Amino acid sequence: MIIQKEYKFYAAHRNEELYDKCRNLHGHRYGLRCFFEVKRSGALSTLFGDFDAKIEPYLKDQYDHGMLIHTGDSLYATLQDHMQRTGERFKLKVLDGPTSVENLAHKMFTEITEMGFRLQQLEVRETDTSVVTYTRDDWDEHNRDMAAEQAAAN
């Protein structure tokens, strides 16, 4: 059985690898639709509130009104330098790759899985017209690709 839950957060990002509008630092209202695989026990399965109790604070603490940033983006070093010099703290959500919706979906799928939930798929909406549907097969393939890249680098 699948339970769908919807969440949102606001975050800044840019994609430093693209030479168009997406290279500019800008913000989105990200929408998240989680498709949780659950098992029925009597009249109920997992309570809707059990998802909210974990997902809402996770989004609020780690993503909302923060900035998604790739460690390889030169802006990351600049922000770290600024924080070190001034003591000002920015809420940065650090990704190993460019902050595309595809990479964000991989990271969030991993983090939500680590919370103990089993996702069938995750939809990440970046704009009014653009949504990525990221399945468990996509996640497995992404993990295999990352492991192969890691092995090649060693």
Ligand SMILES: Nc1nc2c(c(=O)[nH]1)N=C([C@H](O)[C@H](O)COP(=O)(O)OP(=O)(O)OP(=O)(O)O)CN2
């Ligand atoms: N496959 C991907 N394509 C694009 C991504 C992405 O993560 N994966 N990201 C972007 C940009 O970040 C951009 O912010 C969103 O682009 P776009 O949908 O073109 O934005 P608009 O709001 O201008 O689109 P409308 O169709 O006018 O709503 C680009 N591509």
